[in-house]
Amino acid sequence: MIDSRLTRRGLLGAAALGGIGLAWPGLLPAWARTGSHGIAAKDFATLTGQEIALAVANSAFTVDGRRGHAVTINGTLPAPLLRLREGQNVRLAVTNHLDEDTSIHWHGLLVPFTMDGVPGVSFPGIRPHETFVYEFPVRQSGTYWYHSHSGLQEQQGHYGPIVIDPAGEDPVAADREHVVLLSDWSFLHPHQIFSRLKQEGGFFNRQRLTLLGAREGEPRLSREDREMFARARMDPTDIADVTAAAYTYLINGHSPDENWTGLFRPGERVRLRIINAAAMTIFNLRIPDLPLTVVGTDGQLVRPVEVDELQIAPAETYDLVVTPAADRAFTIVAESIDRSGLARATLAPRLGMVAPVPPLRERPLLGMADMGMGGMDHGSGHGGGHGAAAGHDMDMRDESRVGFPVGVGVDMIAPNPVDRTGDPGIGLENVGHRVLTYRDLVALTPNRDSRPPSRTVDVHLTGNMERFMWSFDGVKFSEGAEPIRFARDERVRVRLINDTMMSHPIHLHGHFFEIVNGHGPHQPLKHTVNVLPGSVTAFDVTADAPGDWAFHCHLLLHMHAGMMRVVTVRPLGGEAA
Numbered sequence: 001m002i003d004s005r006l007t008r009r010g011l012l013g014a015a016a017l018g019g020i021g022l023a024w025p026g027l028l029p030a031w032a033r034t035g036s037h038g039i040a041a042k043d044f045a046t047l048t049g050q051e052i053a054l055a056v057a058n059s060a061f062t063v064d065g066r067r068g069h070a071v072t073i074n075g076t077l078p079a080p081l082l083r084l085r086e087g088q089n090v091r092l093a094v095t096n097h098l099d100e101d102t103s104i105h106w107h108g109l110l111v112p113f114t115m116d117g118v119p120g121v122s123f124p125g126i127r128p129h130e131t132f133v134y135e136f137p138v139r140q141s142g143t144y145w146y147h148s149h150s151g152l153q154e155q156q157g158h159y160g161p162i163v164i165d166p167a168g169e170d171p172v173a174a175d176r177e178h179v180v181l182l183s184d185w186s187f188l189h190p191h192q193i194f195s196r197l198k199q200e201g202g203f204f205n206r207q208r209l210t211l212l213g214a215r216e217g218e219p220r221l222s223r224e225d226r227e228m229f230a231r232a233r234m235d236p237t238d239i240a241d242v243t244a245a246a247y248t249y250l251i252n253g254h255s256p257d258e259n260w261t262g263l264f265r266p267g268e269r270v271r272l273r274i275i276n277a278a279a280m281t282i283f284n285l286r287i288p289d290l291p292l293t294v295v296g297t298d299g300q301l302v303r304p305v306e307v308d309e310l311q312i313a314p315a316e317t318y319d320l321v322v323t324p325a326a327d328r329a330f331t332i333v334a335e336s337i338d339r340s341g342l343a344r345a346t347l348a349p350r351l352g353m354v355a356p357v358p359p360l361r362e363r364p365l366l367g368m369a370d371m372g373m374g375g376m377d378h379g380s381g382h383g384g385g386h387g388a389a390a391g392h393d394m395d396m397r398d399e400s401r402v403g404f405p406v407g408v409g410v411d412m413i414a415p416n417p418v419d420r421t422g423d424p425g426i427g428l429e430n431v432g433h434r435v436l437t438y439r440d441l442v443a444l445t446p447n448r449d450s451r452p453p454s455r456t457v458d459v460h461l462t463g464n465m466e467r468f469m470w471s472f473d474g475v476k477f478s479e480g481a482e483p484i485r486f487a488r489d490e491r492v493r494v495r496l497i498n499d500t501m502m503s504h505p506i507h508l509h510g511h512f513f514e515i516v517n518g519h520g521p522h523q524p525l526k527h528t529v530n531v532l533p534g535s536v537t538a539f540d541v542t543a544d545a546p547g548d549w550a551f552h553c554h555l556l557l558h559m560h561a562g563m564m565r566v567v568t569v570r571p572l573g574g575e576a577a
Helices: 008-013 190-199 223-231 556-561
Strands: 046-048 051-063 066-073 081-085 089-096 105-107 131-137 142-147 159-165 176-185 248-251 261-263 270-276 283-286 292-297 300-307 309-312 317-322 330-336 342-348 455-464 469-472 484-487 491-498 504-508 513-515 528-531 536-542 547-553 564-570
Touching: 046 051, 142 270, 142 317, 159 176, 159 270, 176 261, 176 342, 190 556, 248 330, 248 342, 292 309, 309 317, 469 556, 491 504, 491 528, 528 536, 547 556
Parallel strands: 046 081, 051 089, 081 159, 176 270, 261 342, 455 491, 484 564
Antiparallel strands: 051 066, 089 131, 105 142, 142 159, 176 248, 270 317, 283 309, 283 330, 292 300, 292 317, 330 342, 455 469, 491 536, 504 528, 504 547, 513 536, 547 564
8 A cells, every 4th residue: 555645755765766878967068967056048958950960868867966867858858949940941860769669749830740759640659779850841930849759758858948930030029038948857757656646646635635624824615615525526625636746846957946047137128938848737937026928829929918927737838028127136936736836947137146936825726616617706725606506416427418428437527617718727816916818818910710610529628536537528549539530621619628627738739729719810829728627618720731630638647548639630632532
C-alpha cells in the first residue's frame, strides 16, 4: 500500500537518477546549465537559418542542487530557441540518440501532415539512433513551441520555444523581448506519476478538505454543497492531478530559488513571449505592480487589452507588452492553478536585483458551476451557488443526456453545461483586479473565412477522476475511437462539452480555429482552448489542411490515458471527393 502521507521531500527523493553516458552539467556552456542564480535571457541558446540540426539524448538535469535524468535536445532544458522567419523554408535534421523512439511536433505550425510529428498518426516516429529530416515552408509568424509526441518524453524535458519573425514589419513595436517558458519538473519518472494516479486519483493532492470543509481562516462550503459533492463522490479541492508535491515549477529551466532574470531599461516597451510547456500544470500569471497588455495568443495577434493577470493552460502561448518605468525589479509570478506552488522569475534593470515574491494565495475550491450546474455562481472557495442544484437530476452518469454509452470510464455527465468563455478561470473570480477571459480576445484583423458553419459536431470531454480514466465521448483512443471526419474546406462548428470537473486544454493539430466568443468576424484564432469544468466551449474551423491530425487534451497524462482522437480531412491532393 502506498503511503498517501509521503512528504514532498520523500517524493522527490524516491527517483533521483544518475547514469552512465549523461551530459554532466559542468561540461555544458553557461547558458545550458541550471543551478545558477540570476541567469540573463541574453544567454538563451538560439538556432536559426534554413538548415538546423537537433539531437535528442539522455542528459543530467540539475535544479536546486539536485541532479536527475532528462530527455533533452542539444543537451539543454529547455531545448534551444528556434528563430525562424515567415516565408522561409526550413530543414530540421533530428537525430535520435535514445534507445527508444522519439519525435518532434511543431506545436501550432501549419505544416504538411507528414511533417507534423505524431507517431502512428502522421509518421512512424524516429527510430533509435536514426535521423529524420523535417522540411516545410514557414507560413506564419508569432510565438510557438516544439515538443516530443512520443511516450511521456515531454514531461522529461523534451520541449523548446519557437519564435517566427514576420516577413515584413512587426506590428508589435517593442524595444526588447524575452521568451518566458513555463514548465513543471519532477525527479519522479512520468510513468511513476501516472501509476500513482491510477492507484489513487488524488494521490498528489495535499489540500483535501477537513471534516468541516475548510482549513482555519478559509471560507467554508455550505452543508448543501458538501452533501452534493459527497453524493457525486467528488472532491472540491481536486483542481490539479499533479501538484507541488511532485513538481518544481520552472521558468526557462530555472526554479524559483534560481531566479531567472530578464533585463530592461526603465521606460522600454518589453515584449514577453509566454509559453506554457508544462506537462500537467495550468498557471495563473501576473507581475505585481506592472500591467500586462495582451497583444497575441497562440501566435495570432489580437487587439491590445490591458489586464493584471491571466490564466495560461499547457500548450497555450500569450504575447504581452509591459512598460516598466521605475528603476526597480519586478517579480514574474506563475502560480499553479491549485496554488500548491509557483514559478518565479525577475524583470530588472540589472542582474542581482530582486523584488518581493508574494505568498501563495488561498487555495480555490470547486463549486456547483464546475459540476455542470450551469448558470450559478462559481464556488471559488466561497461556496458559490450552494444548494442551487437541488432541482437537478443528480444521476451523474445519465447517458440519455449525451447519446453515447456510459461505462466505468465516465463518472459524471454535466446536467446543464453553459458557455464560460467569460470566466477568468478557476480561483480567479474574486482576486480584486483585472483578469483576462476568452471574451476579451478580439482578432486584430478579420478572419479569412466568413462562411457560417454548415454543421455542428459535439465532442464530450469525459473521465473518471477516481480511476484516472480520460476520453472523448466515453471512448479511449486505444479502444479504437473512430476519427472525426471533415470534408476538405468544410466549415464546421465544434462544441466541446466538458462533463468533468477539471479544466482541459484541447489542441487541434494543423489548424487554427476561431473561439466563438461574440466578436463575429474578429473571433480570436487559437490552436488550443482551455475548456473549464462543466462548460461548453465552441469553435469554428475551416478544414483546409488535408490529412490526419491529432486532436487531444494537452494535459499529457490525460492524453496518455486516452483523451485523444484523430481528425481526418479528406479528400487529399489527388483523391476523389
